[in-house]
Amino acid sequence: MSYKIPMGPFHPGLEEPYKLDMICEGETVTEAKLHIGFNFRGIEHLAETRNYIQVIALMERVCGICSFIHTLTLCQAMEKLTGLEPPPRAKYIRVVMGELERLHSHVLWAGIAAKLMGFKTMFMTCFELREKVMDVLQAISGNRVNYSMNRVGGVNRDIDDPLALVGLVDALEREMVKTVIPIFTTSHTALSRCAGIGVLTHEKAISCGTVGPVARASGVGQDLRRDAPYAAYDEMQFEVPVQPDGDVKARLLVRALEILESCKILRQALTKIPPGEFYTGDGKFNFVTGTAFSRVEAPRGEVMYSVSWKEHARNPARVHVRTPTFANMPAIRYMVMGARLADTPLIQASIDPCYSCTDR
């Protein structure tokens, strides 16, 4: 006999409001439907009522975790419409902030995944590490969540002593290599909850148009930092971790390896950061009529902005945002099919969903 289990929109196993209707045979999920939009905010429409300074502050609030990435993507699009090219130092600072945000996001996700596995000690360890990353972000920007770092033509704040941050990156990497990665990859608790669970096949990952670590954990080797470099990524040496299995363990491994690659990128950016200005111009510029596009590899995958402006207009004519969770979330229904009901919260969490982004 089959029965329907509604999970959400408000549920202890979910971090944010969405709903998963699952059809089950015994303990096995046979079909699932997803519902989103419970907190839809209409930010794209609201953006059309904001000027070029206000719109940056607004889009920073699309997502609390990758707030820097959203303003970076928006500013890159606006820079195409104004003809402003950020100076090299600003591009390096953008790389540093982007990678710190990736570390923050991945460590936060590891903590939440550990909690859902019933591995509370690991949750505490991950959140302790996350605090250290947030301390670095605060040291640079003065803020722990919405950093207000980006502006059209560069960044708002310089990094006064980049080399002082290298030691913090080294300490973080040591802790990841010594504690977090070995425990996630060898402990029976973690493996029994992750290996072979929530599989997304390579074919389905492609047909669903998945992005970021979700795609890379299903053998799809795409990463905009390498494939379509922006900021100063074309000057960085790094690998793009890809795992073929498509299960929760593969998604965990991809993020763990990405943390190490982020540390590698951070070390390069902090030691090679060029001297000079960190923004271009005197704050006065004109937009040309047109639409510009920008894409950035956020911690969860590709973010795309299209921004339309009319010359002499105060506000953008249109801002469209495609967030990574919007691309990844529909794949959940394939991941939970055939899974045990008890595994579904962890499977959903394994894509690192962000409903703040999705309900933009």
Add this chain to the structure above:
Amino acid sequence: MSTVETIPEVFAASEPNTENNGVYWFNYDGLKVRELARAMNAVQARFVTITAYQLPKDEGFRLEYHWDLAGRLLGFTFDLTGSSIESIYDLCEAVDWIEREIHEGFAIDFVGRDYEPLLLKPGDTIGVNMREVAVTGKEVAK
């Protein structure tokens, strides 16, 4: 392996692309959206998104479809005189949510698919131009 340069061959067209602000545009007269979706599947491009624009006065809507091909963003524009276009959901399942979102936000009908459940707003009216609701306070169902 297809590249941006070989895309015109896929449509048997002679015009090259136009690169503008990071997008490679291919705008061919008479191109049907389903023909486009089949071609993008054939070259193994990854669907990215559709951006909808409401044009001034009663000029209708513009839809911009985007695919990624080996890190390059491809763009295809469709101007709608009315408020409907063929759905490509059966050819490209990645368009599901964005087609539904545009249907719910702009009241554009993607012909040949179902729209349930609602994504963006509570209630039972599917296909309301939310921009017009924001201006007039009145729902205009299509």
